[in-house]
Amino acid sequence: IYHDDYPITRSLFDSASTILQALLLLAISSLALWKFKQWPLVAFAILWFFVGHAMESTVIPLELYFEHRNYLPAIGPLMALAALPFMLKSYQKTVAFMLAGWFCFLIALTAAQARLWGNWEMLATVWSTEHPMSQRATQEMANYQLVSGQPEQAIKTYLAGHQRGINTPDLILSALYVSCIANLPENNNWFEQSL
Secondary structure (H helix, E strand, O other), X not given: OOOOOOXXXXXXXXXXXXXXXXXXXXXXXXXXXXXXXOXXXXXXXXXXXXXXXXXXXOOOOOOOOOHHHHXXXXXXXXXXHHHHHHHOHHHHHHXXXXXXXXXXXHHHHHHHHHHHHOOHHHHHHHHHHHOOOOHHHHHHHHHXXXXXXXXXXXXXXXXXXXXXXXXXXXXXXXXXXXXXXXXXXXXXXXXXXXX
16 A cells, blocks of 8 residues: 555656657547547446546645545446446356456455454555565565564664665654654664764
8 A cells, every 4th residue: 555655757758668659549539539429338437447547646636646546536437347247248158257257266365364464564565575675565574563562663664764765854753753752772873874
């Protein structure tokens, strides 16, 4: 759930992928508008998705990437997918079989994720490993370590995040706070070196 380390593109020409993605989005939305009368359900699904994201991702300075912002925009494509078996009557069994396969995949994925989410140590480890430049993932790992009685390790986690280049005073202040509440021997060399 932590994507605060997602790379930010400041211009269309920062990378080749940015301009390609922008052209792809323009092509998809243009196709939806052009074929609106011929494929109303497909056009609705595409336009609902884009309008939903436009409402949540415009000039308001929200964090760049949050997965829960997909929930409302995803209703359009999901409605089109749900209507598919009724629209393709000659392929109804094939579509129903494909949808059943998709639901089985989602059930298996949910079962796998439930095991991960049920183990705080493993979850914090995965998040901090997959997102080493995420301030929140680093804080989650250190919080787990602190709660599980490892204040020294929590301080090391905060400092390692700072040394990796997470440029925020929160990590250093959190490390100092942990050293105070844990009554660790006074040794502020790490604090002075990190300033």
